Amino acid sequence: MSDDWDTVTKIGSKTSGGSSQRETVVRGKGALNQAQRSGAIIGTEKKFATGNPANKSGSEGQRLTKVDRADDIIAPNKVPAEIGQNIRNRRSKEGPYKMTQAQLAQKVNAPAKDIQTLESGDAIKNQALLNKVARVLKISPKTGLPLDEK
Known part of the structure; x- marks a missing residue:
């Protein structure tokens, strides 16, 4: 009976057993190289940014958050x-791109x-439709200006 008082059981501990290291996230190439040199077990996982790309100003994700x-x-x-x-x-001008709205x-x-x-x-902005129209009329989808006229 006295043996039961000397042992401690941890329930819900983040590290089980105490001997294994916790998983850490390495940020940066230098930290990754250091972990490889130390011989640690490394698992890499590529995460794809889909919501708010930092390099696009005025992105749709930011507007949706707003x-x-x-x-x-x-x-x-x-x-x-x-x-x-x-x-x-572009559509109504004489030339190879002259067509009606129905034809376009x-x-x-x-x-x-x-x-x-x-x-x-x-x-309402529909980038897929704008890209298709731009491809048919050979215009820029961002500005609507002709691509082949200089």
Whole structure:
């Protein structure tokens, strides 16, 4: 019976047994090299940033965080009117890119209403549609300016 008083049992301890080291996260190339030189067991795992890339200013993830935290209604991002005007100019100008809204919609596999709202500047930003239109009309998806005219 006296033996039971001398032993201690830890329940819920983060390190079981006390002899094994805790897992640590190494940040930086130098710390990784030092761990390799010391002979530690190393497991590497690549994490992909999807939400808020630091190198993109005005990213959609930051806007969604703002929408999530706000109590009032926040309007969605719209395509700038100048891009719609540039698309309309490129599409209606004489040459190889002259076509109607319906023909452009058929080429990008989208409803004609989407092309109409895109050109009017009322469209909610849809980067996939902008990229398709830009590819067909050979314009920049960011500015709407022609790529082949210098």
